Amino acid sequence: MSSAPEADILSPSQLNTLARSLLEDAFPLVWVEGELGQVTRPASGHLYFNLKDARAQVRCAMFKPKSSWLKFQPREGLRVLARGRLTLYEARGDYQLVLDHLEEAGEGALRRAFELLKAKLQAEGLFDSERKRPLPAxxxxxxxxxxxxxxxxxxxxxxxxxxxxxxxxxxxxxxxxxxxxxxxxxxxxxxxxxxxxxxxxxxxxxxxxxxxxxxxxxxxxxxxxxxxxxxxxxxxxxxxxxxxxxxxxxxxxxxxxxxxxxxxxDRHDLAQRLQVLQQRIFRAQTHRLAAALQRGDRAWLRLQALHPQARLQNLRQRQQEAGRRLEALWLRQQEQRLARLRHAAAILRAAQSDRRLAVLRERLQALGARPQAAIARRLQHDALQLRGLARSLEAVSPLATVARGYSILRKPDGSVVRSVSQVDAGERLQARLQDGELKLRVE
Missing domain, CATH: 3.40.50.2300 (Response regulator)
Structure with missing residues (x-):
């Protein structure tokens, strides 16, 4: 008589552990849609219920804290979409779904459609930041x-x-x-x-x-x-x-x-910005105007310095100043000599030397004539130099040309007419002659 083959003898807990390992390894993460039934939430905060349809039901568990993150209140009869893994509850020998996500079935379908379409358009580059247009300022x-x-x-x-x-x-x-x-x-x-x-x-x-x-x-x-x-x-x-x-x-x-x-x-921010810009423009215009006025003043001074009459006046002032300095120098020298002579006369009087006094008087007369001659020669030299400068200025002066029988034509604005193309028929002009001005009109 043959005996039955020997087999391992397992305890119920060992069998359930084996079955649990087989379930968890064989089934991936699954989505299940169904109707809630027998919903319970004990003090632990976990959520237990059944997912059922017309022919079957599955026990489900959703542990805290995931159960506290739900955006809706689970209740019996509500159709939901659940995601979880199959496992075995060894204490009762029942298999169940342990869930990590739960949502209402209607919104869940819309959400899946939204995610699928979003992924499609994103893959096409429709949402890329590079193609987005900036808003106008x-x-x-x-x-x-x-x-x-x-x-x-x-x-x-x-x-x-x-x-x-x-x-x-x-x-x-x-x-x-x-x-x-x-x-x-x-x-x-x-x-x-x-x-x-x-x-x-x-x-x-x-x-x-x-x-x-x-x-x-x-x-x-x-x-x-x-x-x-x-x-x-x-x-x-x-x-x-x-x-x-x-x-x-x-x-x-x-x-x-x-x-x-x-x-x-904001209109108030714009008003403040406009006010700041106006102030900056005003300051810039004021600065530019002041700079232009300074340039004009310097140009006017340069023109005045180059004018023939101004140069002649300057030479005259220099001559007068030289004359005053020369006269002052002569007076100081004369006073010094007179002081020395008075000192010498006092010595002579003290010595009662008539002969010495006569000699000193002769020297005094000779010395008195020398400064006057030097002053006369200096004044004559300066006068000759001044006349030479005056002749040079007159040679380049337009008034000298006028004195030779010519005239200078000017427009009313003061500009000089140098060509017939500068005037039109009927236009009024001014002619500068040696002894006055004439008003003319072009025919």
Missing amino acids: HVRRLAVITSPTGAAVRDVLSVLQRRFPLLEVDVLPSLVQGDAAAAQVTAQLRAAAASGRYDAILLARGGGSLEDLWAFNDETLARAIAASPVPVVSAIGHETDFSLADFAADLRAPTPSAAAELLVP
Whole structure:
């Protein structure tokens, strides 16, 4: 009689451990969509429930802290999308899903579609920063594509009016929610870009759920934004909301009001800048005018110094000054000699020498005549030099030419006429002669 083959004998815990290892190694991370049932959340903060459909159910667990990060309140009957790994709960011998992500099924589908389309357009380079256009320094005309009755348009217009009332704003009405919204927004965007009227285009919408904002995740709209020749600013939803329009736009603003502040400067800041620029221009003009006046004064002084009469007057002043210095020198020498003579006379009187006194008187008479002769010779030399300079000045002076029978023709503005081409018939002229001026008229 043959015996059965020997086999390892396992305990229940060993068997469960083996089964758990096989489940965790064989199954990757899985996504499961189903309806919540038997939802419990004990004091530990963990979340336990069943995911079920019409024919089966799976036990699920979501441990803290991931369960505390959920953006919705799990409740029975709610359809959800879950992501997790299969494992075995050894205490009961049941397999279960341990989840790391849980979301509502409807929004989850939209979110997956959003991520797939975003990845596609990003791979094409539609969101690259290199292709984005810079906003103009000063926007003169702005197109706002939004609902004409929503809160977003009121916020935008209020901010624009407060910050920069001179801006021309056109509100291009469009649906911003629903099946037809994406097509309307795209049509208005293309029309505004093709018109050539606007410096920038603003897409604006208030906050809402992912489904409410879904029109701005349209692929055609994203491509139209990227292809627009006019810079596009996107302000869709709140600061935490992101759409494909935000990624394709040249600038994304967290809210419609913030977009309005980014598009236009504050009028008070502009007024201060203009005031500073005006002051700088005034200072620059004042400095240039002062420099020009100084240059004019220096030029006038140089012209005056080169004038013949001015040079003659200067020579006369130099001659007079030389004469005064010579006279003063002679007087000082005469006083010194007289003092010495008085001293000598006193000595002679003390010595009672009549002969010595007579000799000194003769010397005094001789010395008295010498300074006068020197002064006369110096004055004669200076007079000859002055007459020579006067003859040189007269030789180059236009008045000497006039004295020889010529005349100088001038226009009323003082300019000299050197050619017949400088005057016209009927024009009045002034002729300078030796003994006066004549007023003439050209025939």
